[in-house]
Amino acid sequence: MSRKAVITGLGVRAPGGVGTKAFWDLISSGRTATRIISSFDPSQFRSRIAAEIDFDAELEGFTAEQVDRLDRVVLLALASAKDALADSGLTVADLVPERTAVSMGSAVGCTIGLDTEYARVSENGQHWLVKHELAVDHLFEYLVPTPLAAEVAWAVGAEGPAAVISTGCTSGLDAVGYGADLIREGSADVMLAGASDAPISPITVACFDAIRATSPDNDRAETASRPFDRTRNGFVLGEGAAVFVLEELEHARRRGAHIYAEIAGFAARSNAYHMTGLRPDGREMAEAIRSAMDQARVVGEDIDYINAHGSGTKQNDLHETTAFKRSLGDLAYRIPVSSIKSMIGHSLGAIGSIELAACALAMEHGVVPPTANLHEKDPACDLDYVPLTAREQRTDTVLSVGSGFGGFQSAVVLARPARDER
Amino acid sequence: MSGGAQDQRPVVTGLGVVAPNGVGVKEFWAATLDGRSGIDWIRRFDASGYPVRIGGEVLDFVPKEHIPSRLLPQTDRMTQHALTAAGWALQDAGADPATLDEYEMGVVTASSAGGFEFGQRELQKLWGQGAEFVSAYQSFAWFYAVNTGQISIRHGMRGHSSVLVTEQAGGLDAVAHGRRLLRRGAVRFMVTGGFDASLCPWGLVAQIPHTHLSRRDDPERGYLPFDADACGYVAGEGGAILILEDRHAARRRGAGQEYGEVAGYAATFDPPPGSVRGPALARAIRGALDDAGMNPGEIDVVFADASGVPELDAVEAAAIAEVFGPRSVPVTAPKTMTGRLYSGGAALDAATALLAMRDGVIPATTGTTNVASGYDIDLVIGQARETPVRAALVVARGCGGFNSALVLRHTD
Amino acid sequence: MSEFTIDELVRLMRICAGETEGIDLDGDITDIPFDELGYDSLALLEVFNRVKHEFGAEIPEEMVGELKTPRMALTAVRDALAATAG
Numbered sequence: 001m002s003r004k005a006v007i008t009g010l011g012v013r014a015p016g017g018v019g020t021k022a023f024w025d026l027i028s029s030g031r032t033a034t035r036i037i038s039s040f041d042p043s044q045f046r047s048r049i050a051a052e053i054d055f056d057a058e059l060e061g062f063t064a065e066q067v068d069r070l071d072r073v074v075l076l077a078l079a080s081a082k083d084a085l086a087d088s089g090l091t092v093a094d095l096v097p098e099r100t101a102v103s104m105g106s107a108v109g110c111t112i113g114l115d116t117e118y119a120r121v122s123e124n125g126q127h128w129l130v131k132h133e134l135a136v137d138h139l140f141e142y143l144v145p146t147p148l149a150a151e152v153a154w155a156v157g158a159e160g161p162a163a164v165i166s167t168g169c170t171s172g173l174d175a176v177g178y179g180a181d182l183i184r185e186g187s188a189d190v191m192l193a194g195a196s197d198a199p200i201s202p203i204t205v206a207c208f209d210a211i212r213a214t215s216p217d218n219d220r221a222e223t224a225s226r227p228f229d230r231t232r233n234g235f236v237l238g239e240g241a242a243v244f245v246l247e248e249l250e251h252a253r254r255r256g257a258h259i260y261a262e263i264a265g266f267a268a269r270s271n272a273y274h275m276t277g278l279r280p281d282g283r284e285m286a287e288a289i290r291s292a293m294d295q296a297r298v299v300g301e302d303i304d305y306i307n308a309h310g311s312g313t314k315q316n317d318l319h320e321t322t323a324f325k326r327s328l329g330d331l332a333y334r335i336p337v338s339s340i341k342s343m344i345g346h347s348l349g350a351i352g353s354i355e356l357a358a359c360a361l362a363m364e365h366g367v368v369p370p371t372a373n374l375h376e377k378d379p380a381c382d383l384d385y386v387p388l389t390a391r392e393q394r395t396d397t398v399l400s401v402g403s404g405f406g407g408f409q410s411a412v413v414l415a416r417p418a419r420d421e422r
Numbered sequence: 423m424s425g426g427a428q429d430q431r432p433v434v435t436g437l438g439v440v441a442p443n444g445v446g447v448k449e450f451w452a453a454t455l456d457g458r459s460g461i462d463w464i465r466r467f468d469a470s471g472y473p474v475r476i477g478g479e480v481l482d483f484v485p486k487e488h489i490p491s492r493l494l495p496q497t498d499r500m501t502q503h504a505l506t507a508a509g510w511a512l513q514d515a516g517a518d519p520a521t522l523d524e525y526e527m528g529v530v531t532a533s534s535a536g537g538f539e540f541g542q543r544e545l546q547k548l549w550g551q552g553a554e555f556v557s558a559y560q561s562f563a564w565f566y567a568v569n570t571g572q573i574s575i576r577h578g579m580r581g582h583s584s585v586l587v588t589e590q591a592g593g594l595d596a597v598a599h600g601r602r603l604l605r606r607g608a609v610r611f612m613v614t615g616g617f618d619a620s621l622c623p624w625g626l627v628a629q630i631p632h633t634h635l636s637r638r639d640d641p642e643r644g645y646l647p648f649d650a651d652a653c654g655y656v657a658g659e660g661g662a663i664l665i666l667e668d669r670h671a672a673r674r675r676g677a678g679q680e681y682g683e684v685a686g687y688a689a690t691f692d693p694p695p696g697s698v699r700g701p702a703l704a705r706a707i708r709g710a711l712d713d714a715g716m717n718p719g720e721i722d723v724v725f726a727d728a729s730g731v732p733e734l735d736a737v738e739a740a741a742i743a744e745v746f747g748p749r750s751v752p753v754t755a756p757k758t759m760t761g762r763l764y765s766g767g768a769a770l771d772a773a774t775a776l777l778a779m780r781d782g783v784i785p786a787t788t789g790t791t792n793v794a795s796g797y798d799i800d801l802v803i804g805q806a807r808e809t810p811v812r813a814a815l816v817v818a819r820g821c822g823g824f825n826s827a828l829v830l831r832h833t834d
Numbered sequence: 835m836s837e838f839t840i841d842e843l844v845r846l847m848r849i850c851a852g853e854t855e856g857i858d859l860d861g862d863i864t865d866i867p868f869d870e871l872g873y874d875s876l877a878l879l880e881v882f883n884r885v886k887h888e889f890g891a892e893i894p895e896e897m898v899g900e901l902k903t904p905r906m907a908l909t910a911v912r913d914a915l916a917a918t919a920g
Contacts, residue, residue: 044553098705102691108565109587114628118545121627125550128542132472132627140632140821143620144534144589144764150822154694159702161689162824163595164587166533166566174584181602187689203545206553207560211879212895267608268582269525270574275496275562276876284580287525405562406571408583491852492872495880555887558879 005180005191006417007260008252009088009245011080012357013196015051015238015344018060020083023344023354024361027369028390032343034236035221039200047214049221050200051238051345055079069138071110074147076241076350077196081152084192088245089257092157101160101188102153104243105175105195107168107349107404108204109145115201117142152192152243160188169309169404170268171195172242172352173412177266179246189251194243195353205237211276213313225346226373227310227339228317228381235311238345242353244360249417260360261398265296265413276405278315282323285401285409289327296413298397300331303413305368305393307355307400308385310339311346316403321381323401323409336393338386342372352402352410359398359414367392428670432601433833434681435672436515436665437773438507440617442478442658442760446510449482451777455806457788459759461656462641467623473637474630476644477621478658478761496559497572498537500619503660504569505576508613511663512577516678517611519577526671527579528609530600532592532616532765533566539622540564573613581609589820590727591689592616593661593768594828598687600666610671615773616765617661629657634731634821645762647728647755647787648735648801650794655730658757661766662773669833681776685813685831686714692823703825704741707817710827711745716813718746721829723784723802725771725816728755730762732794738817739797748798752807756785768818768826775814775830783808838889838911840864843904846884851877864905875899882907891915 012019016026016033026033034051042048053076057067060079067075085092117139121130141147149162161182165175172195179193208214215234217224225236252259269284269291293299309320324332340358347354362368367390374387398414437447442460444450453460461478469475480503485494488506497505508529512519519527541564547555562568567585574583582603586595593616600612620629629635636644636654645656666684667677688709690702711718724746727738742753756774757767778784784807793801813831820826844859853859854872863871868878878898886892891914893901901907 046553097693097699098690098702106587107567114541115545117628118542118624119549121624122546122549125546125548128546129468129471129623130542130627132630135627135631137631139628139630143538143625143628144587144821146587146589146820146822146824149588150691150824153691153823157693159691159693159699159705161595162588162691163689166585166587167570167583168562168565168567171567178584178599181606185602202553203541203548203556203560206548206556207544207558209553210556210558210883211561211876213561268584270529270571270580270583272524272574272578272580274575274874275568275571277874287580404567405565406567407574408567408571490855491848492854492877494852495850496876554883558876558883 003184003186004249004417005183005246005263006249006252007244007360008247008257009084010357010360011083011087012242012354013053013076013080014240014354015053027340027343027358028367030370030372030388030390032222032372034224034345037200040202045205046209047205047216048218049215049224049236051236052200053239070147071113071142072198073106073110073196074151076198077104077148077243078151078155080194080241080243081155081192084243084245085156095157095190097157097159099160099189100156100158101182101191102149102158102162103165103175103179103191103193104149104152105165105171105349105353106145106148106197107166107171108197108199110142111199111204112201113142115203148196156192158192167404167408168406169348170352170402170408170410171349173402173410174268176244176263176353176356177412180263180266183246183248189248191246192243193246195350196241197348197350198239199348200237200239223373225312225342227312227342227371228377228385229374230376230378232312234313236345238347240347240350240354242357259417261363261414262417264415265292267291268408268410271407271409273407278319280319280322282319282326285323285403286326288409288411289401292411292413296415298413298415300328302397303335303399304395305362305398306335306337307359307398308337308339309401309403310341312341317381321383324383332383336368336386336391337383338369338371340369355400356412359400363395363398366394368395431669432604432666432684433669433672434664434776435667435677435679436511438511438663439770439773440480440483440503440507441660441770442480445482454756454759454774454785455783457786459788461644461761466621472626472630474626474635475639476641476656478656479621480660496563498540498563500537500617501568501572503619504617505572507663508573511665515665519579522611524578524580526581526610528581528603529570529573529579529583529613530596531569532586532596533569534587534589534592534618534764535620536566537563537568538620538625542622542624569617588824590762590764590767591818591820591824591826592765594816594818594826595689597664597684597772597828601684604666604668610668612666613663614666615661615663615769618764618766619659621659645730645758646790647730648739648793648797649790650792652730652732652735656761658761658763660763662769664773680833682779682830683833686710686829688713689826701737703737704744706825706827707741707745710829714829716829721751721813721815722811723778723814724751724753725775725814726753726755727817727819728757739799743798749800752784752802753799754784754802755787758787758789768816771816772828775816779811779814779832782810838908838915840904840908843907846881850880850884865903867902885911890918
């Protein structure tokens with residue numbers, strides 16, 4: 001009998017409200033959380049918009065020492081992990097340390113910490129030979145962002161394998177896929193798997209400015225993220241985290257756990273084409289989709305909903321639309337597709353996990369979240385993108401895809417474990 | 423393990439190395455056997471004002487001799503090293519990616535700090551000159567995934583790829599993930615390994631506050647793992663690429679050589695500092711042996727993590743002695759000649775272990791002369807030791823509590 | 835203000851994006867499309883960013899993608915320079 005990995009708990013920190021319920025309320029209502037950047041003065045940048053979290057670390061229960069030492073990316077992950085564990089009905093005491101593991105995705109790690117501390121030791125870019133005497137004690141932990149996995153492991157007492165997965169903007173899917181792999185192969189029974197990114201920092205905003213990837217619609221921040229719309233002009237940077245408790249199916253059933261979904265299929269491909277460019281034909285993403293579906297033993301007719309990467313850049317939305325048609329044929333026109341980045345922006349490595357959380361909640365509620373700000377479809381993006389308003393429908397099998405710099409293309413299939421009996 | 427007529431064991435068929443004491447496998451291995459160190463005073467920039475002035479720099483590498491001109495402005499040094507080593511490893515394996523199935527080839531690399539020197543240049547432009555001076559390449563030259571992305575592009579590898587960040591343990595975790603994907607049948611041909619090169623002013627300053635870095639102002643005595651006089655580690659740059667293949671597929675395509683099989687692996691994580699529960703390193707070692715179906719007695723050499731920090735050396739010596747028995751297996755750490763290379767370190771150790779198996783010789787832990795009392799290990803010091811090596815265990819630890827162990831074994 | 839010549843453009847192309855093997859940038863490349871010369875949109879963004887900082891000529895971003903050859907780029911830069919000078 002083969003082992004299966006299921007989601008039994010989830011925790012989210014996303015823009016627009018603290019916690020899973022606030023997250024679902026926002027994305028199922030079609031409201032947006034994109035706004036003018038408030039965490040620093042964005043006036044010198046081309047794109048001054050982001051989807052920020054009003055994160056109150058003290059209210060979340062973090063100590064002053066933690067807030068000082070840990071980058072925001074770690075705090076977001078810890079808060080989500082804590083919620084996920086509580087949601088699963090497990091406590092730290094229930095976990096067998098040796099059989100509990102961690103896999104956390106992040107594209108850019110401790111960017112805020114590095115950006116801020118660089119400015120300090122260089123005295124605002126004045127010195128190439130930066131000043132060591134100005135460095136904070138925990139600078140090494142920003143250099144190598146392993147605390148993202150380490151702190152989560154310590155918080156739950158995990159002593160199985162732990163890792164940070166960093167495959168750019170597919171990190172959030174790949175970290176969950178990696179976690180599911182570890183459960184299936186028997187390296188762990190319970191995983192804290194998810195992703196976090198807190199990239200809203202001058203260096204990140206500057207580097208996306210440089211390649212014109214982000215939307216410059218500074219005078220209409222709340223509608224700047226317009227995936228699949230004719231007028232879309234780039235993505236809006238976001239931040240956030242989502243962490244899951246993944247559990248071996250029998251382990252979950254024995255304790256009568258609530259099961260959101262099975263990680264039924266996961267595949268990754270690379271386009272081997274360009275570090276930032278996408279080939280218009282979408283063939284590698286299509287290949288990832290087909291492979292994930294094969295693994296999950298589902299066919300196109302089974303897919304009730306596709307959670308798109310839908311970043312809102314010209315090339316991404318076309319690439320993805322083509323990939324759906326290429327992998328699903330005419331069925332692509334009948335399956336609802338939506339992008340929650342229209343509401344919560346693009347939180348780079350975290351977004352894949354946040355989108356999987358949206359998928360699990362869509363299955364839970366029988367509601368497909370909409371693509372906000374989609375008033376006039378791009379004629380070349382001609383699928384059903386669930387514009388503006390959520391749709392009630394039975395949702396048993398979901399496909400979520402991601403695409404990232406470096407050429408990474410990933411696909412995950414979530415399904416109800418009951419439909420595929422031993 | 424899948425049985426049957428087809429032997430699908432994951433085997434290493436090619437190596438590529440860029441290290442402080444040798445650029446290229448041949449140069450590196452000759453230097454390693456001779457005990458020639460790449461640790462010296464830092465020369466790339468003026469480190470005289472820093473409390474750490476020594477490092478393992480790769481100084482014999484001329485990027486334009488190895489990297490196409492178009493790629494030079496968009497890549498950090500660590501990516502230039504990785505691309506070069508990947509090219510050499512493919513050559514060593516006699517593999518032409520153009521003749522292999524694009525979706526059956528993948529790339530899994532480890533990274534610790536990404537393209538940090540590139541990042542320093544762009545941060546300086548941002549803070550010193552303004553946002554509009556930041557390079558378009560910054561969006562990917564700095565991030566952790568860059569090496570996997572660039573290698574996949576250069577060689578047309580479109581199969582399952584990934585990137586792991588577990589500090590110094592990453593090199594082993596990447597090889598092990600490559601093996602996992604091979605065994606699952608997701609791919610047949612993997613480029614694995616790790617590279618880091620954070621020896622720039624900003625990279626060094628980010629490491630200096632870490633209490634594990636040696637502050638001893640002496641290239642000869644700066645990094646002495648397991649020595650009574652140990653004082654931390656020296657940072658280096660570089661790493662290794664290993665080509666990992668399904669043995670059946672390798673044979674079918676006529677692969678020239680097999681360095682060995684990746685026979686076992688396990689990873690564990692330590693409890694938080696101050697916990698009553700002890701370190702989890704011994705469990706990782708046992709786990710890797712179990713995974714390989716081997717007894718401790720079948721291991722001919724242990725390539726140690728060799729932190730150089732006395733408390734961590736003590737933990738490792740105790741774990742090795744606990745699993746293998748006191749002084750029961752030769753232990754070595756030739757990384758005393760390179761410094762710790764972060765994600766590149768354990769990948770290079772795995773490559774070194776395979777070379778030791780090929781040539782029947784265990785390179786020495788140079789520098790260390792006086793093993794601290796209480797460490798019940800047979801550390802290979804002074805001279806390289808000639809002895810048949812049928813199987814090796816490589817141990818790696820990542821800062822914060824990551825433990826990984828990998829078993830490599832002869833295939834014949 | 836110095837005239838923006840093909841030599842200046844080639845110099846910046848080399849600095850910002852290197853050169854493609856087998857292509858002689860010192861030959862007559864004025865009408866060879868950038869993509870045939872091996873320069874992608876990222877390389878050109880980098881080049882025009884440099885043009886802006888060194889020469890003060892700002893090419894509107896929606897125009898960058900339309901500049902398919904070195905000749906078109908030269909014309910655009912000269913026009914931008916003339917506009918700022920005028």
